[in-house]
Amino acid sequence: xxxxxxxxxxxxxxFKVIFxxxxxxxxxxxxxxxxxxxxxxIIMLDWEFFTRFDSRFPAKAGIKAGLFGxxxxxxxxxxxxxxxxxxxAIYLEEYAPKNKLTDLxxxxxxxxxxxxxxxxxxxGLGVFVRYLxxxxxxxxxxxxLSLLVLPVVIVSAQEALRSVPNSxxxxxxxxxxxxxxxxxxxxxxSALPSILTGFILAISRAIGETAPLIMMGALTFVMFTxxxxxxxxxxxxxxIFNWTSLxxxxxxxxxxxxxxxLLILLFILNGLATFIRxxxxxx
Amino acid sequence: MRKVTxxxxxxxxxVMAVFPAGAAxxxxxxxIKIDGSSTVYPITQAMAEEFSxxxxxxxxxxxxxxxxxxxxxFNVGETDLSDASREIxxxxxxxxxxxxxxxxxxxxxxxxxxxAVNPENNWANDMTVEELKMVWEPNSSVETWSDIRDEWPDExxxxxxxxxxxxxxxxxxxxxxxKSGASRSDFTxxxxxxxxxxxxxxxxxxxxxxxxxxxxxxxxxxxxxxxNGVLPNRETIASNKYTPLARPLFVxxxxxxxxxxxxxxxxxxYFENAPEIVPQTGYAPLPSYEEALAKVEKLAK
Numbered sequence: 001x002x003x004x005x006x007x008x009x010x011x012x013x014x015f016k017v018i019f020x021x022x023x024x025x026x027x028x029x030x031x032x033x034x035x036x037x038x039x040x041x042i043i044m045l046d047w048e049f050f051t052r053f054d055s056r057f058p059a060k061a062g063i064k065a066g067l068f069g070x071x072x073x074x075x076x077x078x079x080x081x082x083x084x085x086x087x088x089a090i091y092l093e094e095y096a097p098k099n100k101l102t103d104l105x106x107x108x109x110x111x112x113x114x115x116x117x118x119x120x121x122x123x124g125l126g127v128f129v130r131y132l133x134x135x136x137x138x139x140x141x142x143x144x145l146s147l148l149v150l151p152v153v154i155v156s157a158q159e160a161l162r163s164v165p166n167s168x169x170x171x172x173x174x175x176x177x178x179x180x181x182x183x184x185x186x187x188x189x190s191a192l193p194s195i196l197t198g199f200i201l202a203i204s205r206a207i208g209e210t211a212p213l214i215m216m217g218a219l220t221f222v223m224f225t226x227x228x229x230x231x232x233x234x235x236x237x238x239x240i241f242n243w244t245s246l247x248x249x250x251x252x253x254x255x256x257x258x259x260x261x262l263l264i265l266l267f268i269l270n271g272l273a274t275f276i277r278x279x280x281x282x283x
Numbered sequence: 284m285r286k287v288t289x290x291x292x293x294x295x296x297x298v299m300a301v302f303p304a305g306a307a308x309x310x311x312x313x314x315i316k317i318d319g320s321s322t323v324y325p326i327t328q329a330m331a332e333e334f335s336x337x338x339x340x341x342x343x344x345x346x347x348x349x350x351x352x353x354x355x356x357f358n359v360g361e362t363d364l365s366d367a368s369r370e371i372x373x374x375x376x377x378x379x380x381x382x383x384x385x386x387x388x389x390x391x392x393x394x395x396x397x398x399a400v401n402p403e404n405n406w407a408n409d410m411t412v413e414e415l416k417m418v419w420e421p422n423s424s425v426e427t428w429s430d431i432r433d434e435w436p437d438e439x440x441x442x443x444x445x446x447x448x449x450x451x452x453x454x455x456x457x458x459x460x461x462k463s464g465a466s467r468s469d470f471t472x473x474x475x476x477x478x479x480x481x482x483x484x485x486x487x488x489x490x491x492x493x494x495x496x497x498x499x500x501x502x503x504x505x506x507x508x509x510x511n512g513v514l515p516n517r518e519t520i521a522s523n524k525y526t527p528l529a530r531p532l533f534v535x536x537x538x539x540x541x542x543x544x545x546x547x548x549x550x551x552x553y554f555e556n557a558p559e560i561v562p563q564t565g566y567a568p569l570p571s572y573e574e575a576l577a578k579v580e581k582l583a584k
Contacts, residue, residue: 055332056325056329056563056564136361217346217356217361220347221345222345232314245321245476246325247325247476247496247497
C-alpha cells in the first residue's frame with residue numbers, strides 16, 4: 001500500500017522534472033537570443049538611428065524609412081483587418097444558417113491560417129499590385145498583410161463570440177431587443193477583450209513578416225518616407241534582412257539594432273494586449 | 284464599444300490622410316525605380332544615396348530581387364533601371380520586346396568571382412579551371428579533397444555556392460562548367476553570401492565561391508584560391524588578368540525612361556562618380572566611363 005503511494009509520488013516527481021527541463025530549455029534559448037540581440041543592438045542604437053535613412057556606411061545607416069513604412073502599413077492594416085475580421089466572425093457565429101456550407105466556410109478559414117506567408121505575397125503581387133493596378137504601394141502591402149492575418153483574426157473572434165453564454169443573448173431577446181441590438185449591445189461588448197487580444201497578437205505577427213512583402217515588391221533601399229497610401233515603401237524586417245546580407249561585417253550590428261527596435265515594438269503591442277484584456281475583463 | 288470604434292476610425296483617417304509634399308526649391312523631381320542583382324546592389328545603393336543628397340526631390344528606390352527577378356520586373360515595364368550581374372538572356376529580351384521595351388546595356392564595373400577556402404586549409408593555394416570543373420560539374424564524382432589531387436587530404440569536401448536565382452551562379456557555371464545553370468546540386472546554396480562566408484570560415488574542409496566584395500570584407504576569416512595561377516585582387520580583376528572569373532557588372536536602362544530628366548541626371552551622376560565610388564564598394568571600376576556617358580547623352584536626346 002505504502003509502496004504504491006510512493007511509486008505514484010515518484011512518477012509525479014519525475015514528470016514535474018521533465019516538464020521543468022522542457023520549459024527551461026525554451027527559456028534558456030529565449031534568454032540567449034534576447035541577450036545576443038540586446039548586447040549587439042545597443043551599440044549602434046542612438047537617436048540618429050531613428051532619424052536617418054539607410055546608408056552604405058554602417059555608422060550612418062538608420063531605420064527611418066523602415067519605421068515609417070511599418071507604421072503606415074500596419075496603421076492601414078489595423079482598421080481593414082479589424083472591421084473585416086470582426087464582421088466575418090459575427091456573421092459566421094450569429095447570423096449564418098447552421099448548414100454544410102457554413103461549416104465548409106469555417107473549415108476553410110481555419111485551414112487558411114496555416115498557409116505559408118509567401119503564398120499570400122504571391123497573391124498580393126498578382127491581385128493587388130498587378131490586376132488591381134495598385135503598384136508596389138503601402139495600400140497593396142497593407143491589403144496583403146490583412147489577407148495574411150485575417151484567418152487568425154476571424155478564428156479568434158469566432159472563439160470569443162462562442163464563449164459568450166447563450167443566457168445573455170436570451171435575456172436580451174426577452175427584453176424585446178432585436179438580433180442586431182443583441183449582438184451590438186450584449187454579445188460584442190462581452191466578447192471584445194478576447195477579440196482584441198487575438199487581434200493584437202495577429203498584428204504582432206504581421207509586423208515581423210518579411211517574405212510576403214518582399215514577394216509583393218516592397219523595396220529595399222528608399223531615402224524617403226511614404227507620403228500617401230499609394231507610395232512605395234520598405235518595412236523594418238526587410239531592412240534587417242538586407243543588412244544581414246551585406247558584405248560589411250559592421251552591418252550585423254546595425255541589423256541587431258533593427259531587431260532590437262522590432263522586439264521593443266512587439267513587447268509594446270503584447271503589453272497592450274495584456275492591458276486591454278485585464279482592463280475590460282474587470283468591468 | 285463605441286469608443287473603440289471611433290478610435291479606430293480616427294486612426295484610420297489619420298493614416299489615410301495624404302500629407303502634401305513640402306515645397307522645396309530643387310527643380311528636378313520624379314521617381315526612379317531600380318531593381319535586380321544583389322551583387323550590383325552595393326554600387327547602385329551608393330549612387331542612389333549620394334544622388335539623393337544632391338537631388339533631394341528625386342526619389343530613387345532600389346530593390347534586390349536578384350538578376351533574374353529584376354529582369355522579370357524590368358521586362359514588363361515596372362522598373363526604369365535593372366541591376367544585373369550577367370547579360371540579359373535571349374528569353375528575357377524576347378519578353379521585353381513583346382512588351383515594347385527597348386533597353387540599353389551599361390557596364391558599371393568588374394567583379395571577380397572568388398573561390399575561397401578556410402584559412403586553415405594549407406594545401407589548396409592554386410586550382411586550375413579544369414579542377415574547378417571536376418568539383419562543380421553536374422554528377423561530379425569528387426567527394427574528398429584527394430579526389431582532386433592525390434596529395435591533398437582524404438577528407439570530405441564541403442561545398443558552398445550561391446542559389447540558382449543568382450547571376451553569380453549563372454556566370455560561374457557558364458565559364459567553369461560550360462553551360463549556364465549546369466552544376467552539381469549537392470552543395471549548401473544560399474542567396475545570402477554571408478551564409479556562404481560563415482560556412483566556409485567555420486569549416487576546415489570547405490570550398491565555395493561568391494563575389495569579390497564578400498571576400499575582401501572577410502579576408503581575415505577566408506583564404507582565396509588562385510585560379511590558373513592568378514589571385515583575385517582589384518588590379519588583376521580590373522586588368523582582366525583574373526580570367527575567366529572576372530566578369531562585368533551591368534545596369535540596364537529602359538530607353539524611354541532615360542528621356543526623363545531625372546533618370547538622365549541619375550545615369551550621368553552614376554558614371555561621373557563611378558571611378559570614385561565603385562572601388563569603395565569592393566569592385567573594380569572601368570578605366571573610363573566616357574563611352575557610357577556618351578550613350579546616356581545620345582539616349583536622352
